[in-house]
Amino acid sequence: MAKHAALWCALATVSLCLVLxxxxxxxxxxxxxxxxxxxxxxxxxxxxxxLLLFALAVSLCGxxxxxxxxxxxxxxxxxxxxxxxGVLVESLTHRRKAxxx
Numbered sequence: 001m002a003k004h005a006a007l008w009c010a011l012a013t014v015s016l017c018l019v020l021x022x023x024x025x026x027x028x029x030x031x032x033x034x035x036x037x038x039x040x041x042x043x044x045x046x047x048x049x050x051l052l053l054f055a056l057a058v059s060l061c062g063x064x065x066x067x068x069x070x071x072x073x074x075x076x077x078x079x080x081x082x083x084x085x086g087v088l089v090e091s092l093t094h095r096r097k098a099x100x101x
Contacts, residue, residue, distance in 0.1 A: 027051065 027047060034043035 031047040
């Protein structure tokens, strides 16, 4: 089972590297194409801005998708407060029972 998971991890890493290399060539080609039309400095600025907008869109979509899947978990402080309240209720009811006997 561990070998199977390690193989999947290795394949995922290799495919991620290949995808990133392909995207890098596409970005380089886009920058070269822009440099022919606008100049080097403007092409670099446009490419950087486009990459920042793409990163923003990916992060927003990712946060929306992950936010819908994730259920809100109760706070650990709520568990502590419930435990303290339970102890207080038990001690108060125990005192009343002892006084009534």
